[in-house]
Amino acid sequence: MTRIPFIEARFFDPAETRHALECRFAVHLRKLRAPHLHLREESNGIEAFEPDLDIKDMHRIQRHAKRILACREAASGLDHLRKEDRVRLGVFRDGAKLFWVCSEHHADELAASIHTDMPWMALATDLVWHAMRRSVREGWPGLRLSPILLDGPPGIGKSHWARLLGEAIAAPTTVIEATGENASFGVVGSQRGWGGSCPGRVIETIIQNRIANPVVVVDEIEKAGTPTSTKGLTFGLAEALLPLLEPMTARRWSCPYFQVRFDMSWVMWVLTSNNHRLLPEPLLSRCPPLMMRNPSFPELVDFVRREGLRRKLSDTAIASLIEALEHPFWRGRPPSLRVVIRMLTRAADIENRPSLH
Incomplete structure (x- = not known):
């Protein structure tokens, strides 16, 4: 698996605490004042304060360390978050991993395995098969699928096929029941200040697995409600998904909860519906429906x-x-x-x- 930058934030060495910076500045100041002096360093690589620094020097060092830490916090892009949220996002210090298909032959084997289990879903399997081969042929760092909308009668295994896809490529899979979610909040999250505000299921899945291209299944999307606030604002699931389904906007998607930009362009979306005609046209233009049939x-x-x-x-x-x-x-x-x-x-x-x- 390869790694990609996933979050628009800067992370600094957590070992450089205020005390560590003060000790380092003190050592440097003594060296500037007495370059001919051979200074002893302790086992941890930082020498403790010596009596040759007076109170005024120590106050200057403390102010300088405090100023540097404040500048780092502002430059991180995470200074508006609580400490526990900054710690959670720290897992992306070195980026996020991407699942990938190692060869076109491997892509053939994966597609054949899925088709053998569910041959009546051949249209969807064929689409994934070509995407896997393309990712290898064009040298992509990971597997990327265009959003898929499976439309067909209920009970034919559309969600089961999506789970099977996740198992085949060994990617984390989360299934979201559109009828049971609180509109867009359960998927993309809600802004701070709302009662019970929290990150969405998609970003939670990525944080837990540290994988930037999980399989996200939104089941029966046409049945999602559209709550309206007391001010007349609507929060429909289909509308909330639009920027996530468009690669250009998904690359710098702003999370409502964390208020930080993430690269969500690698997420593999599988939407299911029983009647795609109930879905808005902007959604259908991003993921044209694949018409599924009943198994024989x-x-x-x-x-x-x-x-x-x-x-x-x-x-x-x-x-x-x-x-x-x-x-x-x-x-x-x-x-x-x-x-x-x-x-x-x-x-x-x-x-x-x-x-x-």
Whole structure:
């Protein structure tokens, strides 16, 4: 993995405290006054104050150290933050890491793995496959995907595909339910001064993992509400995402909570919807919808076999699930992937339940 500058801030050596600066200035002053004197240094590399400095000298040194620290704090770009927030952002002192694909062959293997598991999501997998190969071919420092909007019937596995993508490339993945978030606040954060103000889920994920290109899934984005403040201001999720989905503005995105600029252009966005026509045009222009279809019956059977083996189900349990899928009740309208996953979970629970005596 490579590193990139992620935050528009300057970080100084934390070991250079006010006391350390004062000691260093004192040593330097004594050397200026007595260049012929060989000064002894202590084991920590800093010599303590000696009696040859009077009170006036010490006051000057203290003022100088205090002034330098104040200038550093102002130059850092973080002087408006509380100490605990500055400490949290200190993880980006050396930048943030980027996940990357090591070769085009590796990209082929990853795309083939995803397609094998969910062939009905071929449009999305094909888009990711070409992006992975392009990142290698053009020598990018990390994997970068254009925002993806998966549109299609409910229960076909759009969110499951996004999680599968994160697992395949070993990137941290966070799933945000648009219907359960407080509009844009849960995603991008809220400004200080609001009750319960906090950073958004996206920046929190990056801070926790120190990875600049996580997979961020916004599920059922067309169902997000649009709260309105008492002053008539609206805070819609789709509108809040616009600067994050545009590469030019995402490179210097200003966090409402930290009020610091971050490079969010590497975040891999996967949005899902059941009806893209309910979304605003500016959002659709940034991520044109990919029309997904329902999985066919043979594809569901293959999914049960693979997922059953992955969950270590017995052959009998897998055969029973396939038999259930072949029931006349499902004739002409196969169950959704969500139903199939619930069936797999139930089968695993039954097989692993304790024996009753």
